[in-house]
Structure formats: C-alpha cells, structure tokens
Amino acid sequence: MSINQLTLNQIKGLALKREFFIYYIFLTVMLLFTITLHDSGFFSLTNFMNIVRQTAPVTIMAIGLTFALAVGHIDLSIGAVVALSALVGAILLQHVGIPLAVVGALSVGLIVGLINGLLIERLQVSSLLITLGTMGVITGVARQITNLESVPIIDQTFTALFGAGELFGVPSLLIWTVVVAAIAYIVLTKLSFGRHLLAVGGSPKAALAMGIKVTRIRLYALVISSLAAALAGLLYAGRLHGARYTLGEADLLTVIAAVAIGGTSLFGGRACIIGAILGSWLMGMINNGLILSGFSTNEQMIARGVILVIAVAIGVKELKNG
Amino acid sequence: MVRTALDQVALEVRNIQKSFGGVHALQGVNFTINKGEVVGLLGDNGAGKSTLVRCVSGIHSPDEGEIIVNGQVVNIDSPLDARNVGIETVFQDLAMVPEFNITENLFLNREIKHKNPILRRLGWLDKKAMEKKAKKALNRLNSRIPSFEEQIYRLSGGQRQAVAIARAVNWGADIVIMDEPTAALGVEQSAQVNELINLISSQGVAVLLISHNMQHVVETCDRAVVLYQGRSVADVAVSEVSKEDLVSLITGAKTAA
Numbered sequence: 001m002s003i004n005q006l007t008l009n010q011i012k013g014l015a016l017k018r019e020f021f022i023y024y025i026f027l028t029v030m031l032l033f034t035i036t037l038h039d040s041g042f043f044s045l046t047n048f049m050n051i052v053r054q055t056a057p058v059t060i061m062a063i064g065l066t067f068a069l070a071v072g073h074i075d076l077s078i079g080a081v082v083a084l085s086a087l088v089g090a091i092l093l094q095h096v097g098i099p100l101a102v103v104g105a106l107s108v109g110l111i112v113g114l115i116n117g118l119l120i121e122r123l124q125v126s127s128l129l130i131t132l133g134t135m136g137v138i139t140g141v142a143r144q145i146t147n148l149e150s151v152p153i154i155d156q157t158f159t160a161l162f163g164a165g166e167l168f169g170v171p172s173l174l175i176w177t178v179v180v181a182a183i184a185y186i187v188l189t190k191l192s193f194g195r196h197l198l199a200v201g202g203s204p205k206a207a208l209a210m211g212i213k214v215t216r217i218r219l220y221a222l223v224i225s226s227l228a229a230a231l232a233g234l235l236y237a238g239r240l241h242g243a244r245y246t247l248g249e250a251d252l253l254t255v256i257a258a259v260a261i262g263g264t265s266l267f268g269g270r271a272c273i274i275g276a277i278l279g280s281w282l283m284g285m286i287n288n289g290l291i292l293s294g295f296s297t298n299e300q301m302i303a304r305g306v307i308l309v310i311a312v313a314i315g316v317k318e319l320k321n322g
Numbered sequence: 323m324v325r326t327a328l329d330q331v332a333l334e335v336r337n338i339q340k341s342f343g344g345v346h347a348l349q350g351v352n353f354t355i356n357k358g359e360v361v362g363l364l365g366d367n368g369a370g371k372s373t374l375v376r377c378v379s380g381i382h383s384p385d386e387g388e389i390i391v392n393g394q395v396v397n398i399d400s401p402l403d404a405r406n407v408g409i410e411t412v413f414q415d416l417a418m419v420p421e422f423n424i425t426e427n428l429f430l431n432r433e434i435k436h437k438n439p440i441l442r443r444l445g446w447l448d449k450k451a452m453e454k455k456a457k458k459a460l461n462r463l464n465s466r467i468p469s470f471e472e473q474i475y476r477l478s479g480g481q482r483q484a485v486a487i488a489r490a491v492n493w494g495a496d497i498v499i500m501d502e503p504t505a506a507l508g509v510e511q512s513a514q515v516n517e518l519i520n521l522i523s524s525q526g527v528a529v530l531l532i533s534h535n536m537q538h539v540v541e542t543c544d545r546a547v548v549l550y551q552g553r554s555v556a557d558v559a560v561s562e563v564s565k566e567d568l569v570s571l572i573t574g575a576k577t578a579a
Contacts, residue, residue, distance in 0.1 A: 192433040192445040195422075199430055202419040209381070209417035210431040211402030269421050 019263045021314065022275045026282050033289035040292045047288065049171065053239075055284030056173035057082065057232035057248070061255045062262070062276040063184045064228020069259060070188070071221040072201040072268025073120065073127035077112060078229035078255065080138035082248025084108050085233030087142055090151035090243035098158050102234065109230025112138060113223030120222070121215050127222070142245045150244040153237055162238025176235060177277070180228070185273045197221055201268030253304050258283045260311035283307070331393070332357045332528035333378075333409070333497045338387035340373055347373040348384070349552040355497065355528040360519060362539035362560070363532045364572055365549035371532050374549070375501050378530075379411035380404035392496065402431075410490035414501040416482055420475035424467065425449075425456040427474055428489045459492040460484070463518055480511030484518065491522050498522060499530045504538055516542050536565050550574050 034043040041047055052059075061078050068075040089105030096104075112134060119130045153159060165172040188194040199207040200217045208214050229248070237243045260266055261282065262275025283304065290300050333355045340348040348370045355361045365371045376382040378389060380401040388395050396407045404411070411417075418427045429452050436446040453470055460467050463484060467477075474482060483503055490498045500519070504512040519542050523529050533539050539546055540560055548556040548571040556571045570576035 190446055192435065192447055195426065195433060195447070196431065199419045199422065202421045203417075205415065206417040206419050206430070209379075209401055209411070209413055211380075211400060211405060212431045269419070 019272055019275060022262045022272075022278045022282070025261065026278050026285075029282060029285060029289070033285065033292075037289060037292050042289060042292055049174075051281060051284040051288050052177065053171050053173045054288075055280050056177050056239075057235045058251055058254055058258065058283065059177050059277055059280040060180050060228050060232045060235065061248075061251060062258045062280040063180055063273060064225040064232075065255055065259050066184070066188075066262075066264050066271045066273060066276045067197065067221045067228075068127070068225035069264050069266060070197045070201045070268065070271035071218045072204070073218060073222060073225075074131065074256075074266070075116065075127065075222060075225040075229075076131040076252060077116060077135040077138060078225060078232075079248040079250075079252040080135045080142065081109055081112050081226055081229035082233040082236060082251065083142040083243070083245050084112075084138050085230035086237040086243035086247050087146055087151060087233075087245065089234050089237050090153050091145070093153055093155050093158060094151075098155065098161070101158070105234050105237075106227060106230045108233075109227040110223060112230075113226030114219070116226065117219035117222040121218065139245070139249075146245060148245060150242050152242040154241075159238045159241055162234045163236075164239060164241075173235060173239065176231075180231070181273060181277055188271055188273055193217075193220075198269055198271060201265075201270075203269070250301075253301075253308060254283050255280070257304055257308035257311055261307060261314075266312060330357045331355070332359075332391070333530070334388075334390040335374075335378065336388040336390065338374065338377055338384045338389070340377055340382060340384050340386075347552055348377070351387070351549065351552070351554045353547040353554055353557055355530055357496070357528055358523050358526045359545065360523050360529040360531060360543045362543035362546040363530055363549065364536075364539060364546050364568060366572055369549040369572075370552040371549055372501070375411065375499055375532060378404065378409060379413075379499060380409075405493065405495075408494070408496040409499065410493060410495035410497070411499040412483075412486045412490050412501065412503060414505065416486040418474045418482065418486065421473055423473050424460075424470045424477075424485055425452050427485060428452075428456045428459060428492060430489075432493065455492075459488045463488050463491070463521060478511070479507050480514050483507065483511070483515055487515070487518050487522070491525075491527060495527065497528045497530070499532070501532045502534065503531070504533070504535060512538070536568060539568075540565060548572055 061082070065075055065078060085105040085108040088108050089101050092101035092104045116127070116131055116134055120127050159165070161172060163173060167175060188197070196207065196212050196217050199212060200214050204214055233247065236247045258279035259276045262279030263272040264270060264276060286303055287300055290303060331354050335351055335353055338348050338351040351370070351374055353361070363371055363374070373382065377384045378398070380398045380403050383399055389398055390396070391407045391409065398404045398407065419430065422430070434448045434451045434455065435442040436448045456470055467481060467484070474485065477485070503515050507515065519529055519531065531539065531543060543560050546558055546560050546568060547554055548568070550572065567576065
C-alpha cells in the first residue's frame, strides 16, 4: 500500500467517524431548507438566531441528558421536571425575590434527580421504568398545584435574565446555552469526573474493579440531567413570561432524538456534547423549516419520531459492528 | 523454572473463609508468596479460586481470616484498599473500558491531575503527563503497542493483556494477581505473557497466577498452591512434583504428605 493510499484510507476512516455524522446531517438539512425555502427568509442570521433562542431549553435538556446516557441511564422525567420547575419558580416569584425563586426551581431538579438515582440503585430496576414512573408523578403534581392554570411572571428582571433579555446585543438564551455547553464540555472531556462517568457507562465492572464509586457516579449523572431540565424550565418561564403545566410536555422525544443523532450512545460509554447541541439545533431547524413550509404541528411530530428511529438505527448498527 | 526468590514474605493469607448464603466457597485457605516469586493457584472449577482472588483484590470481604502484606495485617474492603496496600489484580476480563484508549485505561481512577492547584482541585487531567508515563510503563514491559491513541477494543488479545499487566505493575505494586492470563490467548501470545511474568518477578514483584493450564503453571511457577473444595490442600515446589501428582491433588485423589 502506497503512502497516498494509506492517507486516503485514513481520511476516509476519519470522515466516516460516528461523531461527524451530525455535521453532515446538519449541513444537508440546512442546504435542503435553504434551497426549498429560498424565498421565505430561512437562510438569514435573524432566523438562525430565532432557532437558537427557541431551542435553548431543549439544548440545555439535551446537554443534561447526555450525562445520564453517558453512565448508561435514560431519564424520561426531564420533560415533567421542566413544567414543575417553571411552575415552582413562577409561584415563588409572587412571594420572594429572584434568587430564592431560582433556588427553589432548581431544587426541584435536584430532588427529582436524587429520587430517580436512589430508586434506581436501591431497587436495581432499569432507569427507563423508574423515570417513567417519576415522570407520571411529577406531571401529576404540576397539574395539581395550579389546578391546570398558568402562572404569569411580571418580574422584568427575571424575564430579562432567563429569556427575553440581551447582554451587549447577545440574547440571554444564547449566553445560557454557551455557558452550560462550555461547562459540560469541560467536565466531560477535561476532568477526571468525566472519565469516570464514561468508564461507568462503558464498563461498570471495570470501573468497579478500578475502585470507582459506581453508584455515586450514576447518582450524580441523574442529578445533573434533572438539574439541567430544571434550568430549562426557568428559561421557558422567562421567555414565555409565565409557566404552565404543559411546558416541556412535547420536548422529551425531541431531546432524546437530538442527543441520539448527535453521536451519544443510548447504551452508555460514549457522550458528545457538541453533537447534542448540534442535534438540538437540527431539531429546531427542522421544526422551523417545516413551519415555514406550511406543515402542521402533527406533521412535525411525525418528523421528530422518524428522526429518532433513524438515529437509534444508526446507533444500534454501529454497536453491532463494534 | 528456577528463580532466586528473596526470603521476604510479600503476601500471606491466613485461614480465609467466605460463604454465600449456605455455600461455603472458602473454608480455610492458607499460603504465602515471597518477593520475586511466582506462585500458581490451582484447583478445579468451583474449588474457590475466583472467590479467593475477589477476597484478596477487594471485590468481596472475607468472613474470617487475615491478609498480611509485607508483615502487616491489612483491611481490604474495596478494590481501592487493595490497590493502596500494593495489591494489583489482572482480572480475567481485564477490567478495561473498551472505548477508552490505552492511556485512559492505564490511568483509570488514578489520573494524573493538572499542576495548577485550582485546576487540580477540579480534577483537571494532565493528559500529556499521562501519555508520557504510559509510554514508559509499556516500554518497561518491552511491549509492541502500535499507538497509545488506539482504543482497547481494537487491540489484539495479547496486547490487551500486556496493557492490563502494565497497569498492574505501573503503580509499583508489590503483589500482582493474575486470573487466567493466558486462557483467551494463542500460543505465541501466551509465550509473550510468560515473558512478562518472568520480567516482573525478576523486578521483585510477587505474582499469584491462577490457571487451569498445567503446562503453563509448570513452565512459569516456582510453587503451586492447590485448592480443593474451598481449602488449601497442598503447597508444593513445582520442580519436585510431577504433573500427574498435581492433577491428583486437584481432583482430590491424593492429599499432600
């Protein structure tokens, strides 16, 4: 084999790496919409900024879910946590200041994450079943405490901080996305905690044999996932100037699809933060493109489902080829 | 195999007992290993070899008995405890994360942290230092490793075994336990592992070798400890017994004098 062939093969191998799939898909979809929607202003900075802002809560949830998936867990309760955290934040804002309201909302995430984690480890039941159960409980609680009514937020500072505002012309939702993404990226790739998360997901037996506290790491991962969802709830509340029990309801499918298509393994051991972000923007872009093309919400839902199935199919095929 | 084993006891196991429910897996196991010595642990399936390994490496806690390392009784309640007193184990499944590369597996849960004290507290990794040390560790074993960026699942069985052994000795372990290190390997790769065992024992490391392969034990070990139904029933110099004797000890047909 000549040197040229070798490097060519290497480039091929590199180009076909799973982590890069999301870039191709992202660019392809963007190109597709740019061509088909050339007269609707799809390809414009304003529209892309719009997509990033609208997707911000989903992006944050996707980043959080990446941590749960890294250790081999799934977290189905994140959508319900969004609603409860937003409601708790909105209700608290009527009585106390912003800091306490934010702490209250985030502690919803902390508590749910702890409950999820402890139940999974104590009962030794799959995270799928436990978080399906807690999802039901939290949704019920969210509907109960407000009697299905929405809670408005009039605090201007809060809505500026968490949704509508700007800092030096940069939307606060974009700032939240970038900050959370940067922290998550550093934790997963630069810190020993990130190594341990992936070790627990990749081979729990090996992690245990090397003295890693597997149970504790899994618990942390679920708390991170839940906390991110609680933050997403605050972002929704800020952007929409209020909270309602339906918030986050339709996001679960979107988030799982975004993370899966972004290259994070649904079976643990491989996590990709940048993939999760691009995945969530891809989902946002598809929504946006479908709306501009005149498709209905129902059709968008179908599109999301199809994307999830495709992402999972890619993941499973790769798992088998090992 | 003749070695100049030092006369210092590296590991002593005294009257180890372990039960799971009604099953008495270990009912009194005793043996010692000197520094630089290679001792084979033999026994039929169910004789208690794996349970003993798990007790010494911290996966299980023994119900009774003492583990003595370099003359001191130690308490081993977790894998980390075992590693801290200088016992490293090369598990049969190697305990590697397949998606991690060689360096990441070598330093799993023993990462080198950044020099900056603030970053160090955060657990920030010093990847360059780890790569450097990984190269040193594998060079010490004369292993032929293609690239340190290679993920473990892309390596051959022999290469994986070499990485696992390198991880065990890298930490200045006094005692290395190897559970069936050649069971999954071909002839040439087994020979390489034998070379590695000879090399580390010549560096003063005490090796406890669990094996089914009689040939392998005769070739590499100085002594053999035989387990039968959860008890250590024989402790013999390999050069003084025939293979047939060992087999009859393992099957319980004969007891040591």
